[in-house]
Amino acid sequence: MRPSDRDDSGSLDEGVIHDVLRNGRRRLVLERLRESGDEQSVGDLAEHIAEVESGESPPPRNVRQSVYISLHQTHLPKLDTLHIVAYDSAAKVVSLGGTAVELEPYLVDDPAQRPFAMLTFTTCLAGLALVLAGWMGMPVIARVDPRLVALVVLVIVALVSGAELGLLARNRI
The missing domain is CATH 1.10.10 (Arc Repressor Mutant, subunit A)
Structure with missing residues (x-):
């Protein structure tokens, strides 16, 4: 070599x-x-x-x-x-x-080999469901500002994506 x-x-x-x-x-x-x-x-x-x-x-x-x-x-x-x-x-x-x-x-082409992809996708869906539930007037969720829910979800998605990118950069996943 x-x-x-x-x-x-x-x-x-x-x-x-x-x-x-x-x-x-x-x-x-x-x-x-x-x-x-x-x-x-x-x-x-x-x-x-x-x-x-x-x-x-x-x-x-x-x-x-x-x-x-x-x-x-x-x-x-x-x-x-x-x-x-x-x-x-x-x-x-x-x-x-x-x-x-x-x-x-x-x-790696198998999505199961990308552990953070499913977590990111699930977090996005959960955040979308919470925002929609708030706009539809669901009792507990309606009292929380939808912008706060969206902000929290975006922060979680950014952290998960950043962790995945960091691991990819170090060839660990």
Whole structure:
């Protein structure tokens, strides 16, 4: 790994991360390793990627072979050099490496992986319901100024959003 692959904090440089994730086969390797949570053989990874790329199961032999060669010669050594995966080229097995966690924010598409999104959404809905209940004359809520309710809800939303942004900036979620 070159020193230029890291930023001042010792993390992978954002340009390096984008370069790694720009390639579909590397993304598929990382997704497969994250899903399995265990080491995978290069053959199994090639089979999976060839299925995705060809849309056939089992994939054509020539596609599987092309994927296998590109993984073995190009993609896995690059990921191994950056410590994103641990690649044993003799045993032909791959597992997630120490810096793989730094790519998480770029790979997460599942809303369940964004814990603050649901909290922010729920807070907004609750605030909207309270303001509407006040305007409709609900007994207890009608006595509270709707501007105060809106202000409190906006402050909570800002705090939750700020916490999520802070964690994203530190690559913790």
